[in-house]
Amino acid sequence: MPLFRNAQFEISIAKPSGLPVPSGPEIAFAGRSNAGKSSAINTLAGHVRLAYVSKTPGRTQLINFFRLNSGALLVDLPGYGYAAVPEKIRRQWQGLIETYLKTRESLIGLVLIMDSRHPLTPLDRKMIDWFAPSGRPMHVLLTKSDKLSRGAAAAALQLVRSELRALGPQVTVQLFSSLKKSGVEEVETVIGGWLSGEPAAFEDVGATAHATSAEKTKAPDQGT
Template sequence: MNFRKVQFLLSAYNIGQLPSPDHPDIAFAGRSNVGKSSLINRLVDRTSLVKTSSKPGKTQSLNYFLVDERLYLVDLPGYGFARVSRQIRQSWQGLISEYVATRATLACVVVIIDLRHELKALDRELIDWLRHLGTTFLPVYTKADKLTRNAQRKNAAALDAGLTISAEERILFSATTGQGCDELRQRLTTLVGDQATLDP
């Protein structure tokens, strides 16, 4: 699978707007401003396919991207302290909940967590909920470039303990340096049963 062969498909504001389940979905979830857009851009080797913003709550829909005519990448609205009204936050949460619980072709939820900070309750609650649903998830600890290697190991171990996972079950990632990007591509393509490739 060639992750460079990617295009924006659509923005869905309700379940009825989702594309036909012709391909597996890989969804990306994380707190507002955790670096979700930067991670996806690095994954597909683009600089601005997904718009980044310093303003939390910019993503208000399920944004679909088609990769190599075989895979959907789905950018979910950020959760946490977005500067939007409570009513809008609740509508997003309802949309995400319905999507994750009912999308039969959802292969994995990539849960993006900031490696620099201790585990947040909302991140733990999301992981627990995905476990309850039996939904495959992959924690990715991002912004690794902001820490030394020793600090990366120490903070990752603390997050692992908080999520009750092993080091093999997550990825350390940096959108700036590309750390963990190849591993993420391989993990995702393994999940959807294909071979990842990137043209030189």
């Protein structure tokens, strides 16, 4: 059975104090608002409304936990970078995301969602620079690849791989389309490797350079 199929909602939390007691390995999904994170989660799970898809970016203000058949948890983090959200809410989201990513011992890796038409925004780079030194694996999904020509999609993939190559093999990149449902098997191969302790070894998603130090910074704030 596919890794994410039949995922079940478990709990939503609004404050760090509400984080549940760890009960299995956790894979976090993060990304800029409107990058297609909720659609990607729904596509992976084969469920049209597992994760809420809003026409208004920034609506999701909670960390949502979904239990997979394997016992692991998919953790949907609030989207970042939506300027119309009030400053108080942006600070709350930042604190929630930062606390989870910095202190959650059961977190085994991060799936970072980027719009393939606009990858590596300043806030994406902040998230990468902040998370990469943790040593945990990170997998970048370049979503909405169906909106690009084949050549443009390949160029976007090459650009992001080239930019992130210095971070080492724990950072992998692939194209993904929720509309076409393309890239699902690649995601499952990578995340399955995290869960089994045997990272994916195929070139299509990997970078091969050795890790280098990255500047430590705070998690992305909620402004643009």
